[in-house]
Structure formats: C-alpha cells, structure tokens
Amino acid sequence: QSALTQPASVSGSPGQSITISCTGTSSDVGGYNYVSWYQQHPGKAPKLMIYDVSKRPSGVSNRFSGSKSGNTASLTISGLQAEDEADYYCCSYAGSSTLVFGTGTKVTVL
Amino acid sequence: EVQLVESGGGLVQPGGSLRLSCAASGFTFSSYCMTWVRQAPGKGLEWVANIKQDGSEKYYVDSVKGRFTISRDNAKNSLYLHMNSLRAEDTAVYYCARKYRYYDLLTGYYRSVDAFDIWGQGTMVTVSS
Numbered sequence: 001q002s003a004l005t006q007p008a009s010v011s012g013s014p015g016q017s018i019t020i021s022c023t024g025t026s027s028d029v030g031g032y033n034y035v036s037w038y039q040q041h042p043g044k045a046p047k048l049m050i051y052d053v054s055k056r057p058s059g060v061s062n063r064f065s066g067s068k069s070g071n072t073a074s075l076t077i078s079g080l081q082a083e084d085e086a087d088y089y090c091c092s093y094a095g096s097s098t099l100v101f102g103t104g105t106k107v108t109v110l
Numbered sequence: 111e112v113q114l115v116e117s118g119g120g121l122v123q124p125g126g127s128l129r130l131s132c133a134a135s136g137f138t139f140s141s142y143c144m145t146w147v148r149q150a151p152g153k154g155l156e157w158v159a160n161i162k163q164d165g166s167e168k169y170y171v172d173s174v175k176g177r178f179t180i181s182r183d184n185a186k187n188s189l190y191l192h193m194n195s196l197r198a199e200d201t202a203v204y205y206c207a208r209k210y211r212y213y214d215l216l217t218g219y220y221r222s223v224d225a226f227d228i229w230g231q232g233t234m235v236t237v238s239s
Contacts, residue, residue, distance in 0.1 A: 034223070046205075101154060101157060
C-alpha cells in the first residue's frame with residue numbers, strides 16, 4: 001500500500017493547460033479503471049473532480065479531464081484559472097477493497 | 111442539505127484510545143458505503159477504512175489493522191472510528207466521506223464507485239505526551 005507518485009508541484013499561466021501525473025503499479029492504477037482525482041484548497045475538505053479515470057461528477061467543470069495509460073493516470077486542467085490553484089490528489093483502487101492516494105501536487109497559477 | 115459532521119477529536123497520549131463520530135444528514139445514510147480518510151499536518155491524504163452499507167464488511171489500511179475499528183449505526187445515521195493503541199504517527203485530521211454512487215440509466219440500477227463525493231469538515235486528532 002505505497003502511495004502513488006505525483007509531482008510535488010505544477011504551475012501554469014491563466015488560460016494554459018497543465019497535466020498532473022499519477023504513477024502507480026499494476027496492482028493499483030494499472031490493474032483497474034478506478035482512478036479518482038480530488039481538489040483541496042487550504043484548510044478545506046477535498047472535492048471529487050474525476051472518477052473511474054475520466055468521468056466527471058455533475059457540477060464539475062469540463063475544463064477538468066482524466067486519462068490513463070498503463071500504470072500512470074493523468075489529470076489535465078485546461079483554460080487554467082486562478083481558482084484552480086490548490087492541491088490535487090489522485091486515488092486508485094488497490095484490490096481487496098482497499099484504496100491508495102497519491103502524494104499530492106500543488107498547482108500554482110502564475 | 112447533504113452533510114457530514116465529524117466530532118470526537120482531541121489530544122490523547124500515546125497508547126490511548128479515542129472514538130470519532132460522523133453524523134450524516136440530508137441523504138439516505140443506510141444506502142451508502144462510508145469511509146474514513148486522514149491527513150497528517152502538512153501531508154497528503156491517506157485512506158484509513160471502508161464499511162459497507164449494512165456494516166457487514168470492513169476494510170482497513172495495513173497501518174491501522176488491529177488497532178482501529180470502523181462501525182456504523184444506520185438508525186442514528188452515524189459512522190464511527192474506534193481508535194486504540196494510538197501512536198504519534200496517527201496524528202492527523204480525520205475526514206469521514208461518502209462513497210459516490212449514481213443512477214445508471216442503461217441498467218436501471220444505482221452503481222457505487224470507488225470515489226468519495228461528500229466529505230465532512232474533519233476532526234483533529236493529536237497523539238502526544
């Protein structure tokens with residue numbers, strides 16, 4: 001149950017697109033299409049942005065999209081906005097009804 | 111309003127015990143799997159435990175197995191986390207969260223997914239002498 005690996009930080013200018021990677025193993029990310037992504041602003045609870053690799057819950061902007069290739073999942077934020085500045089965490093099903101989160105990525109809007 | 115409110119956190123000595131509670135409102139609590147997730151100060155999220163709708167199945171991260179017990183009381187719309195033999199590394203904000211489910215128009219059934227759509231505000235647990 002090792003944490004999934006994410007870059008510590010990613011930055012971009014308003015209007016640009018950025019991509020956050022989430023690398024695991026064949027026992028978690030690579031083995032199931034059950035990757036979710038969460039946005040967390042300082043001092044706040046996480047917010048679900050993506051589930052099942054690429055699906056968006058109702059109310060989440062279509063500027064957020066998810067994908068997966070092999071053992072690596074990705075979250076892309078297009079048309080970057082100031083309010084997107086936050087921490088982002090991936091999460092994957094890891095078998096036997098357990099889950100594992102990523103190490104987290106701080107997104108900075110320049 | 112759909113809401114989860116945690117309580118029960120506080121300062122406890124190493125080796126001590128604590129029970130966290132999570133009060134649910136605004137939805138049919140008994141229809142949802144629930145979970146606890148924690149976040150150590152300045153650190154990332156860590157999944158702690160899951161419980162099925164009827165409490166029949168429970169799952170834990172290895173680091174808390176044998177020390178923590180997740181439970182629920184559907185009559186009281188409440189989720190609990192009983193924590194024993196607490197260690198300094200258990201210091202964290204503890205969040206309860208609802209497992210996301212949606213109505214699948216193709217099948218006509220609700221589908222539960224491995225993601226969490228409603229979160230509480232968290233309760234802080236500090237383990238220190």
